[in-house]
Amino acid sequence: MVTPVARREATAHLRQVWAVSEQRACKAIGADRSSVRYCSRRRDDGAVRVRLRELAASRRRFGYRRLHVLLRREGIALNHKKLRRLYAEERLQVRRRGGRKRALGTRAPLAIPQGPDQRWSLDFASDATSDGRRFRILAVVDDFSRECLCLVADTSLSGARVARELDAVTAVRKRPASCVSDNGPELTSMAILRWCQESGVEWHYIQPGKPQQNAFVESFIGRLRDELLNETLFTSLVHARALLAAWKHDYNTVRPHSALGNLAPLTYATLGAPTMQRDGALRDLEGSAPHPVAPQSQPGSNHDRTLPAPG
Numbered sequence: 441m442v443t444p445v446a447r448r449e450a451t452a453h454l455r456q457v458w459a460v461s462e463q464r465a466c467k468a469i470g471a472d473r474s475s476v477r478y479c480s481r482r483r484d485d486g487a488v489r490v491r492l493r494e495l496a497a498s499r500r501r502f503g504y505r506r507l508h509v510l511l512r513r514e515g516i517a518l519n520h521k522k523l524r525r526l527y528a529e530e531r532l533q534v535r536r537r538g539g540r541k542r543a544l545g546t547r548a549p550l551a552i553p554q555g556p557d558q559r560w561s562l563d564f565a566s567d568a569t570s571d572g573r574r575f576r577i578l579a580v581v582d583d584f585s586r587e588c589l590c591l592v593a594d595t596s597l598s599g600a601r602v603a604r605e606l607d608a609v610t611a612v613r614k615r616p617a618s619c620v621s622d623n624g625p626e627l628t629s630m631a632i633l634r635w636c637q638e639s640g641v642e643w644h645y646i647q648p649g650k651p652q653q654n655a656f657v658e659s660f661i662g663r664l665r666d667e668l669l670n671e672t673l674f675t676s677l678v679h680a681r682a683l684l685a686a687w688k689h690d691y692n693t694v695r696p697h698s699a700l701g702n703l704a705p706l707t708y709a710t711l712g713a714p715t716m717q718r719d720g721a722l723r724d725l726e727g728s729a730p731h732p733v734a735p736q737s738q739p740g741s742n743h744d745r746t747l748p749a750p751g
Contacts, residue, residue, distance in 0.1 A: 561657035585709035599629030
């Protein structure tokens with residue numbers, strides 16, 4: 441008998457079976473009467489546990505920090521340490537997916553844009569339907585607000601199709617000052633070069649084999665694959681497009697982003713001021729990435745670590 445609960449049960453057993461007083465029962469087993477008489481005043485957390493399980497079931501790849509943000513938005517005030525205890529007791533921990541180890545070298549940080557539509561990042565992801573039919577996904581991300589501007593799925597995405605999708609995005613919002621992408625054949629095609637000349641948008645290509653230079657969209661695709669693509673079995677291309685559209689809306693308007701002070705990208709973009717704080721819950725809204733250690737290289741530089749100029 442080590443825990444107070446075990447001592448209370450032993451005291452109750454002695455009083456019931458041997459018909460002794462509480463004082464004598466406590467003396468016999470060496471228990472403190474104040475500990476035996478203690479009544480917990482902790483409030484019932486049943487409703488919080490139920491809501492926590494519901495959120496964890498719908499957001500299977502969210503940890504307790506993001507779930508804490510969602511609960512706080514619903515008006516459930518809870519200390520993060522207590523939430524972590526409830527999270528562990530309910531066995532809601534996210535299972536970490538394994539992967540091969542990769543060597544980490546020295547990496548220069550990217551300069552963060554100071555406003556929306558200053559720089560967009562583009563990249564492709566691929567998946568397959570339940571019958572094995574492959575399709576590709578074009579993702580376009582605003583590097584300042586982390587907002588997903590475009591998420592298009594199709595069996596083939598040529599350079600001309602990418603240009604049409606960029607025109608569709610720029611029809612409803614301001615054109616970017618520059619775009620960043622890898623050296624894929626779709627993004628180095630004549631259609632993209634023609635689009636750059638006609639629109640006046642500067643295009644930067646990262647160095648081959650260095651996706652870290654396009655880190656914003658690579659991080660976005662990682663979240664997309666972890667939270668949707670790996671969690672969903674697509675029955676058709678139409679089904680995939682519908683779920684991608686719903687996930688994009690949720691990502692831009694609801695999903696908390698840790699680099700934005702746990703704000704959704706659209707909320708962060710509308711605030712504008714990078715140093716706003718509310719109730720001590722938001723840190724500096726410039727993001728979690730470090731500031732650049734050196735200014736950006738000028739276009740046309742011959743340094744081997746400089747992004748080549750467009751065209």
